[in-house]
């Protein structure tokens with residue numbers, strides 16, 4: 001639409017006889033929207049053109065109403081606009097000047113509301129610098145409605161363009177904006193903060209070594225490491241951080257990894273795979289409450305072969321074989337927890353000092369299985385990235401993108417599950433020898449202790465013992481070693 005001032009040569013009777021209008025308190029409305037692409041029209045220019053128009057038609061200006069940087073389409077409140085409507089309704093304004101109908105409103109429903117307000121107030125004089133029309137007549141109203149509908153459609157197209165832009169950003173691995181910076185990164189979401197990156201690496205290592213999120217949150221509190229908002233760490237926040245592709249240099253989009261990001265990785269994608277695998281494993285084992293039993297899940301009944309369950313009975317903790325449909329044990333075996341735990345932990349510590357462990361660890365470091373799985377996962381990631389790029393270039397539709405990702409993601413899930421099994425021995429990596437570990441043992445969290453024990457013992461079978469025995473007969477215990 002060409003501004004009225006540039007229309008040149010158009011005959012408008014109101015320009016010829018300005019004094020007949022009788023307008024004494026016109027409202028000028030201007031709005032600058034957040035769109036920066038080309039069409040953005042400064043408030044200063046809108047006001048200037050509106051004032052010039054008012055002068056030409058001989059209207060006295062009552063007040064200028066200006067809303068800044070808000071899209072009339074978004075439905076956010078526009079205070080100046082609302083004030084103007086109120087003033088019109090109360091008869092304080094007798095005319096309206098605006099640059100273009102799309103400054104006034106971008107939603108047809110708002111235009112109806114505006115028309116209803118000026119109509120009820122008896123205000124007949126509404127002028128636009130660009131696209132002059134008289135909303136007081138049927139034709140003017142129709143044109144106004146059509147223009148508002150066109151403006152609304154443009155806004156919808158704009159948000160489609162923005163979504164497309166986000167998709168392209170994702171495919172290119174560029175960060176997505178947001179109000180709070182991610183932990184480990186500066187506000188630009190690209191630059192790594194060395195101190196926080198160090199914390200992330202430590203937390204990941206300890207999580208992989210078997211510590212629980214809860215215990216890690218406590219540790220972060222003790223170390224005076226705040227979250228980005230200055231708060232205390234809680235398990236859901238920490239879980240979100242650990243499972244994010246961001247820390248592994250991966251760009252996620254709509255909740256899924258779409259390829260490598262433009263920023264540096266803090267941990268390797270393989271370590272993130274292990275974190276995810278461990279989370280899956282924990283979720284299926286369903287442990288929610290803090291652990292009180294270091295041998296939970298590791299003991300079998302010597303009578304029926306069923307699992308033993310932790311049972312806090314009276315003052316003493318016990319592991320018991322439970323009957324019934326939930327547990328399906330014989331219900332005829334009980335063992336006191338403490339002496340059994342002491343006994344098996346000591347056995348584990350001795351085992352860790354033995355030569356077998358060093359051999360096993362050395363062998364597992366070069367484990368072809370884990371390497372193959374990691375390579376496979378890397379290949380899957382590359383495929384996902386290729387698909388994301390095709391989607392970014394619009395070679396495939398969003399639907400095709402989703403469909404193509406499905407089998408790859410299923411395969412990745414399976415590979416992660418296999419990796420999780422191999423990852424159990426992570427608990428043993430970087431451990432001091434058994435002798436040194438013995439001195440530190442009491443200071444380790446229960447979840448860390450349990451992870452170490454479970455990495456060494458596959459399970460232990462407990463044979464029948466004497467009723468009510470308070471001590472442990474070591475011959476009842478048969479440990480099945482993992483390493």
Ligand SMILES: [Zn+2]
Nearest residue numbers: 301304321330
């Ligand atoms: Zn049993």
